[in-house]
Amino acid sequence: MSQEIWADVLGYVRKNISEVEYHTWFAPVKNLGVQDGSLVLGVRNSFAQEWFRKHYLELLEDALRSLGAQNPQVSFQVLPAQQDALLSLNDPPPPPAVVTAGKPAPVIHPVSTADNRRSLNPKYTFENFVVGPNNNLAHAAALAVAESPGKAYNPLFIYGDVGLGKTHLMHAVGHYIAERFPEKRIEYVSTETFTNELINSIRDDKTTQFRNRYRSVDLLLVDDIQFVAGKERTQEEFFHTFNALYESHKQIILSSDRPPKEIQTLEGRLRSRFEWGLITDIQSPEFETRVAILKMNAEHNRISVPQEVLELIARQVTSNIRELEGALMRVVAFASLNNVPFSRAVAAKALSNIFTPQEVKVEMMDVLRQVASHYNMPPEVIRGSGRVREVVVPRQVAQYLIRELTDHSLPEIGQFFGRDHSTVMHAINKVSEQMGKDADVTEAIITLRKRMQGTEDDELEA
Numbered sequence: 001m002s003q004e005i006w007a008d009v010l011g012y013v014r015k016n017i018s019e020v021e022y023h024t025w026f027a028p029v030k031n032l033g034v035q036d037g038s039l040v041l042g043v044r045n046s047f048a049q050e051w052f053r054k055h056y057l058e059l060l061e062d063a064l065r066s067l068g069a070q071n072p073q074v075s076f077q078v079l080p081a082q083q084d085a086l087l088s089l090n091d092p093p094p095p096p097a098v099v100t101a102g103k104p105a106p107v108i109h110p111v112s113t114a115d116n117r118r119s120l121n122p123k124y125t126f127e128n129f130v131v132g133p134n135n136n137l138a139h140a141a142a143l144a145v146a147e148s149p150g151k152a153y154n155p156l157f158i159y160g161d162v163g164l165g166k167t168h169l170m171h172a173v174g175h176y177i178a179e180r181f182p183e184k185r186i187e188y189v190s191t192e193t194f195t196n197e198l199i200n201s202i203r204d205d206k207t208t209q210f211r212n213r214y215r216s217v218d219l220l221l222v223d224d225i226q227f228v229a230g231k232e233r234t235q236e237e238f239f240h241t242f243n244a245l246y247e248s249h250k251q252i253i254l255s256s257d258r259p260p261k262e263i264q265t266l267e268g269r270l271r272s273r274f275e276w277g278l279i280t281d282i283q284s285p286e287f288e289t290r291v292a293i294l295k296m297n298a299e300h301n302r303i304s305v306p307q308e309v310l311e312l313i314a315r316q317v318t319s320n321i322r323e324l325e326g327a328l329m330r331v332v333a334f335a336s337l338n339n340v341p342f343s344r345a346v347a348a349k350a351l352s353n354i355f356t357p358q359e360v361k362v363e364m365m366d367v368l369r370q371v372a373s374h375y376n377m378p379p380e381v382i383r384g385s386g387r388v389r390e391v392v393v394p395r396q397v398a399q400y401l402i403r404e405l406t407d408h409s410l411p412e413i414g415q416f417f418g419r420d421h422s423t424v425m426h427a428i429n430k431v432s433e434q435m436g437k438d439a440d441v442t443e444a445i446i447t448l449r450k451r452m453q454g455t456e457d458d459e460l461e462a
């Protein structure tokens with residue numbers, strides 16, 4: 001994960017200094033990780049060390065601050081000569097990085113050794129794809145295509161909003177086919193690249209090479225096909241590429257942010273071809289799927305993050321998986337740069353620049369669980385029909401807090417407890433009356449409210 005922190009720091013630095021300075025000073029730096037909250041950077045010699053201390057320390061601290069470090073610390077170590085030599089031979093400067101907002105700049109992914117998957121991201125495999133109700137149809141279709149390319153559905157058209165896994169699924173098919181049929185030619189291209197290459201080939205009088213290249217592949221993956229809209233020459237060229245591949249039973253997979261019929265100014269003959277195979281969509285993931293994706297991500301990066309922290313993040317970011325992963329990265333960076341353990345409070349703090357505390361979403365079941373653990377009794381008992389005081393008080397407290405911390409209406413809360421809304425209203429009035437008078441109830445409400453708003457830990461307040 002410290003690689004990601006470093007990538008973000010470099011992204012920040014690069015925006016604030018000239019390209020020449022960046023390449024002279026920052027490209028050769030080796031990230032040695034985060035130790036005791038300090039980012040340790042390996043530099044070539046003591047001159048560079050001095051130079052960094054004098055000229056770039058503040059900039060680096062600002063970069064860390066932008067990632068949430070409250071007391072940013074950077075230290076430098078002179079690399080042993082051999083490591084330095086190895087570094088310059090083997091380690092190209094890390095890719096320009098990617099800070100939080102919006103769609104990140106394209107990251108240069110490590111090149112796979114297998115020749116036929118040069119353009120595939122090694123992370124985007126079926127094993128790394130979490131299947132949920134939002135994407136199970138697209139996943140099943142992609143798997144069917146991977147198993148019988150050119151036969152199952154051709155073309156496969158996957159559409160959905162930004163950052164929901166369309167590219168990931170396309171690449172997964174590519175990896176699967178590459179593994180089983182190493183001789184097959186696989187080409188992944190964004191519509192933008194396809195268009196640019198076409199323009200260049202026309203300019204350089206190399207259209208024949210361009211055509212041969214795209215018409216001789218076994219699997220063609222084209223991302224963001226909605227961008228062909230309005231580009232007549234690209235549509236024309238793509239039409240012929242499509243026909244050539246289709247007729248020779250080569251598989252085509254297309255992704256788009258909308259279904260073919262909603263792509264404006266798309267020629268009818270292309271639209272109908274896009275509809276020949278199977279059109280499938282990916283929706284925003286549900287809460288459970290989001291938590292599972294975060295869990296897989298944390299495991300992938302070999303970091304252990306408590307379930308409740310994953311749940312808090314999953315509640316904050318609901319629609320875009322790229323942002324979901326970015327939020328996890330932010331929490332991890334924040335915890336390691338401030339040298340504190342992962343907790344709900346730390347996570348809420350790390351995300352507070354992006355989400356104001358009021359936006360911390362709490363669900364009915366969370367409140368019930370927290371109340372149950374406070375009173376040391378099972379949640380089902382609180383929701384059950386028992387009428388003894390030991391159960392009635394926690395039930396009223398839970399109903400009061402749900403009303404305060406969630407957007408649910410009285411009838412919805414009533415339904416959750418198997419009661420009607422007037423019972424809930426009575427519970428809320430009762431607790432309101434007891435606030436400030438009954439010490440136990442007051443203490444319970446204050447403690448639980450703090451815990452659920454993510455402010456119970458004051459380890460970062462000092």
Ligand SMILES: Nc1ncnc2c1ncn2[C@@H]1O[C@H](COP(=O)(O)OP(=O)(O)OP(=O)(O)O)[C@@H](O)[C@H]1O
Nearest residue numbers: 128129130161162163164165166167168293321322
């Ligand atoms: N179901 C999933 N399981 C695990 N990771 C996922 C899943 N869906 C998406 N991701 C991850 O989310 C990130 C964004 O996915 P991807 O780039 O495939 O989205 P996209 O739909 O192609 O977005 P865009 O429209 O911006 O191109 C990637 O890092 C990807 O690995």
